[in-house]
Amino acid sequence: MTYSLQLSVIAPTEEVWSVTQLTSAVKRLVEGELMPLWIRGEVVGLKAWSSGHWYFGLRDRSSQVRCCMWGRYAQLAGEPPKDGTEVFVLGKPGIYEAKGEFQLNVTRMIPTAAIGAAQRELERVKELLQREGLFDHSRKRPLPALASSVAVVTSTAGAALRDVITVVGKRWPCCRVVVVNARVQGDGAVHALVRALRLVNRIPGIEICIVGRGGGGREDLAAFNSEAVCRALAAVRVPTISAVGHETDISLTDLVADLRAPTPSAAAEMAVADRREVSRQVDDLAARLAGGLGNRTRLAAERLARTADRLHASIEAVLRRERHRADRLAGQLDALSPLRILGRGYAVPVGPDGHVLKRRAEFAPGALFRLRVADGDVAARVESP
Amino acid sequence: MSIAKDLSRLEEIVRKLEADDVELDAALALFEEGVSRLRAAREHLAAAEVKVQTVLEEAGGDLRLSDLDG
Numbered sequence: 001m002t003y004s005l006q007l008s009v010i011a012p013t014e015e016v017w018s019v020t021q022l023t024s025a026v027k028r029l030v031e032g033e034l035m036p037l038w039i040r041g042e043v044v045g046l047k048a049w050s051s052g053h054w055y056f057g058l059r060d061r062s063s064q065v066r067c068c069m070w071g072r073y074a075q076l077a078g079e080p081p082k083d084g085t086e087v088f089v090l091g092k093p094g095i096y097e098a099k100g101e102f103q104l105n106v107t108r109m110i111p112t113a114a115i116g117a118a119q120r121e122l123e124r125v126k127e128l129l130q131r132e133g134l135f136d137h138s139r140k141r142p143l144p145a146l147a148s149s150v151a152v153v154t155s156t157a158g159a160a161l162r163d164v165i166t167v168v169g170k171r172w173p174c175c176r177v178v179v180v181n182a183r184v185q186g187d188g189a190v191h192a193l194v195r196a197l198r199l200v201n202r203i204p205g206i207e208i209c210i211v212g213r214g215g216g217g218r219e220d221l222a223a224f225n226s227e228a229v230c231r232a233l234a235a236v237r238v239p240t241i242s243a244v245g246h247e248t249d250i251s252l253t254d255l256v257a258d259l260r261a262p263t264p265s266a267a268a269e270m271a272v273a274d275r276r277e278v279s280r281q282v283d284d285l286a287a288r289l290a291g292g293l294g295n296r297t298r299l300a301a302e303r304l305a306r307t308a309d310r311l312h313a314s315i316e317a318v319l320r321r322e323r324h325r326a327d328r329l330a331g332q333l334d335a336l337s338p339l340r341i342l343g344r345g346y347a348v349p350v351g352p353d354g355h356v357l358k359r360r361a362e363f364a365p366g367a368l369f370r371l372r373v374a375d376g377d378v379a380a381r382v383e384s385p
Numbered sequence: 386m387s388i389a390k391d392l393s394r395l396e397e398i399v400r401k402l403e404a405d406d407v408e409l410d411a412a413l414a415l416f417e418e419g420v421s422r423l424r425a426a427r428e429h430l431a432a433a434e435v436k437v438q439t440v441l442e443e444a445g446g447d448l449r450l451s452d453l454d455g
Contacts (some may be wrong), residue, residue, distance in 0.1 A: 174435075176436045
């Protein structure tokens with residue numbers, strides 16, 4: 001029994017894998033281990049299918065790898081490159097289980113020559129704008145502390161806008177966000193961004209302008225490195241934040257803008273205040289306002305008391321002065337008193353009824369009357385008329 | 386009136402009240418203004434939802450702002 005001999009090689013306890021188990025395990029190993037990578041190589045045997053997918057090989061001197069690029073990514077790469085074109089591709093190594101084949105799933109492809117040209121153009125613009133002072137620190141304007149109207153120049157289709165609205169809504173819901181739609185990549189992006197930035201200057205009430213997009217590859221950010229967009233951004237009349245959503249690369253708009261944010265969400269956080277913080281500030285001011293008035297009324301009460309004291313004191317002074325005057329007047333009155341005149345030797349005749357006798361007719365012969373002198377009076381009689 | 390202006394005026398009013406050189410009449414007027422600024426700021430902060438608008442340039446060059454939902 002030859003079978004039994006062969007079977008005896010495999011111990012009954014040992015597991016037997018199916019092909020699918022094997023390919024799955026290898027797939028897990030490869031795909032779990034290797035993240036997307038940039039790879040440089042020559043394109044060979046590219047086939048563009050009517051579905052839009054591209055299949056091609058990528059090779060260098062000694063090795064080759066099969067590549068597959070789905071239609072939605074191939075579409076962004078432009079014309080299919082000719083055999084022998086040197087390119088950079090961004091791809092994730094994977095296993096195509098149906099055929100047990102190792103392949104690279106490519107999401108981006110850029111001819112190395114294009115990178116060279118783009119790099120040279122970037123350097124040219126950067127040097128020019130730097131010389132003109134557009135990156136100067138002295139140009140940077142501070143953001144207003146409590147902006148209530150923010151313009152966002154971005155694509156209404158992109159994630160950047162949603163992120164900005166979410167953050168603003170959470171932090172500062174009393175804010176108005178005005179979206180100025182613009183293409184941010186591909187043909188026409190430069191023109192659209194320039195137009196949108198100019199439009200911002202015409203919207204009434206705008207206090208801050210955010211320009212940006214979500215994360216993208218290096219050449220997707222080309223519009224944000226263009227001279228025209230940089231100049232339009234520099235001409236925006238309110239403080240600007242550039243948020244191009246790429247941590248590692250800095251775009252030229254990042255250098256021109258008043259502030260650079262790593263992502264659109266971060267830009268929104270810089271642009272608007274936090275409602276909770278401002279509420280605390282308002283509460284504090286409310287307390288100080290109440291305290292301030294209390295302080296004023298207390299001071300006023302103290303002043304009033306002081307005034308009353310002074311009033312009292314001044315009335316006393318008046319009274320004293322009046323009393324003194326009264327005394328003086330009394331003295332003068334005394335001096336004028338007729339009794340004082342008697343002291344100088346005059347005498348006053350007074351009739352029996354106490355009437356002062358002033359005329360001859362009042363003195364009948366033989367009539368009795370009294371003469372008042374300085375120290376009393378004496379009895380007298382009229383002898384003859 | 387923006388909340389920024391309300392708050393900076395409020396700050397100014399509070400500083401004046403905290404200083405000792407304001408007459409009571411003036412202090413009361415300042416206090417009254419402070420209360421109305423405070424109310425405006427609080428109403429402002431109570432806004433429930435961010436207002437999102439989009440802007441379009443019409444053929445004649447005029448701008449048209451319209452509310453954007455979601």
